Amino acid sequence: MSEQRLTVITGAARGIGETTSRRFSKGGDKVVIGDVLDDAGADTVASIEAGGGNAAYYPLDVTDEDSVNGFVEQIERDHGPIDVFINNAGIMQDGLTIEELPMEEHDRVWDVDYRGVYLCCRAIVPRMKERKRGVIGNVASMFGIAPYMVTAYSPAKTAVISLTEILAAECGPHNVRVNSVSPGYVHTPMMQGRFDTGIRSKERMERDSALGAMTEMLDVAEAFWFLCSDKAKAITGVNLPVDCGVLVANSYNAFPR
Numbered sequence: 001m002s003e004q005r006l007t008v009i010t011g012a013a014r015g016i017g018e019t020t021s022r023r024f025s026k027g028g029d030k031v032v033i034g035d036v037l038d039d040a041g042a043d044t045v046a047s048i049e050a051g052g053g054n055a056a057y058y059p060l061d062v063t064d065e066d067s068v069n070g071f072v073e074q075i076e077r078d079h080g081p082i083d084v085f086i087n088n089a090g091i092m093q094d095g096l097t098i099e100e101l102p103m104e105e106h107d108r109v110w111d112v113d114y115r116g117v118y119l120c121c122r123a124i125v126p127r128m129k130e131r132k133r134g135v136i137g138n139v140a141s142m143f144g145i146a147p148y149m150v151t152a153y154s155p156a157k158t159a160v161i162s163l164t165e166i167l168a169a170e171c172g173p174h175n176v177r178v179n180s181v182s183p184g185y186v187h188t189p190m191m192q193g194r195f196d197t198g199i200r201s202k203e204r205m206e207r208d209s210a211l212g213a214m215t216e217m218l219d220v221a222e223a224f225w226f227l228c229s230d231k232a233k234a235i236t237g238v239n240l241p242v243d244c245g246v247l248v249a250n251s252y253n254a255f256p257r
């Protein structure tokens, strides 16, 4: 694609989404951020633009169908067709057993982490199909590949991986690709906060990986940059773990000898 692409990233006011926005802007895309955090979203846009990038912020609640449909419609009215759509917005949950996890928390996690992705895909897919052009990237998680004690989050992320495969098959004939990235333990500002207060151990997370490292936010952004580029034109329906090898180390090290 020779003209500037239009890339939309949900939940990009901070964290992995923010870093991904900066990466796509650095690569030359116009980037639109949608989030519930209006001030942080505006700050991210201002800082991308101060660095010479082209960005905009629109309020978005991925759990609200009207908000999602209005968001997509308004962006295309203001900026033209969306080329790349990254479903990044998500919330975590505490490690709780099935009887400990309140149903309200379970439903809230599914609402944001699965239904939010579904609603956004439902809004953008028909437009991309019609134009016979577009790429969708979904943020899943290694917790969606293997079972961890996050009783709502893990299955919701597994559902995102399944939806990715279904939509890749459905949209492929329309020249629309759909892939997901599954980050492992990511070194975000929030995670650093947990290290600082002693709730989590960086050394433990590094030790649990094959590469002896934590995934950086930019590692996730680079995976999306590749998957959404024409270099990945033959790749659709994949779920790419970006986890420094936590998944392989976990099963490998479980073997008794």
Ligand SMILES: NC(=O)c1ccc[n+]([C@@H]2O[C@H](COP(=O)([O-])OP(=O)(O)OC[C@H]3O[C@@H](n4cnc5c(N)ncnc54)[C@H](O)[C@@H]3O)[C@@H](O)[C@H]2O)c1
Pocket (backbone or CB within 6 Å): 010, 011, 012, 013, 014, 015, 016, 017, 034, 035, 036, 037, 060, 061, 062, 063, 088, 089, 090, 091, 092, 112, 116, 139, 140, 141, 142, 182, 183, 184, 185, 186, 187, 188, 190
């Ligand atoms: N941090 C990790 O270790 C890790 C690992 C695997 C996957 N992930 C996934 O990566 C994604 C980003 O996570 P993060 O660590 O950067 O978290 P984060 O909390 O820093 O960022 C998430 C963003 O999503 C936004 N958001 C939440 N609910 C929303 C809603 N209803 N509508 C619109 N935006 C909403 C938040 O305001 C925030 O800006 C999530 O999908 C998360 O599940 C994170």
